[in-house]
């Protein structure tokens with residue numbers, strides 16, 4: 421049966437209109453029912469606004485300076501990165517990730533995908549593997565000599581955990597019907613800076629699609645990876661972008677954003693972090709493509725959950741906010 425499809429642009433326009441209408445409905449509902457839920461910029465519980473039993477959710481867990489993203493649908497879960505902040509011995513990120521997964525009753529992870537080898541992305545990986553039943557671990561296979569990565573590789577071998585390397589053009593075996601998970605980067609011939617394959621630039625970049633909704637998840641990919649993706653793929657249009665490298669100026673070029681044209685932008689970074697993430701340049705670039713109420717930062721907004729039924733999507737936050745005034749004073753950038 422032929423179904424008339426709107427153009428991408430008009431679909432986007434329509435989505436924005438739907439978001440606004442839903443936002444208004446929610447504002448009325450909150451006033452009427454006293455329910456703490458919201459859409460795009462609202463504060464909320466975890467009640468998804470897209471109320472579909474088969475809805476697909478992306479959870480950006482507020483775990484400090486690092487990344488840990490949970491995907492969920494139909495009672496099945498998968499984790500992208502399990503970082504730990506660089507503060508030695510504190511283990512706060514691990515506790516935040518555990519608390520979040522436990523609050524949802526997660527026992528099993530269909531897969532754990534590690535975008536790259538930095539501590540703020542893999543520092544809690546062994547703990548996650550010990551605590552949850554993990555189906556398969558994916559990474560980019562880049563050689564790395566950190567103790568954390570070597571320990572992880574040893575653990576995978578000793579415990580006989582299923583492990584696969586993925587590169588550009590691969591698809592992650594999806595545990596959810598209707599959800600496609602495509603790897604856009606790194607290239608088979610990795611991105612080198614000098615003689616070494618660059619750790620950030622070779623982050624696994626994922627295009628996750630459910631129905632008409634697309635999420636682009638970029639790990640810590642920087643400008644060279646963005647250029648590679650731009651030159652390799654004709655269509656990287658996405659509704660939602662998880663900004664590369666915690667909102668660093670090393671990522672999120674204007675040209676890349678122009679191709680992605682994101683409606684919602686997510687930034688995972690720690691409150692008052694040592695790197696000044698997110699930087700001003702990407703925040704200014706983001707403002708050219710979306711509005712301030714659709715830019716979410718874990719340092720300010722806490723955990724961020726995007727839920728879609730494949731057509732519409734909603735954003736909810738919880739455990740917000742951290743002390744925003746402190747963040748502004750410390751010069752970590754402003755919510756443009």
Ligand SMILES: [Zn+2]
Nearest residue numbers: 486538540640
């Ligand atoms: Zn990072």
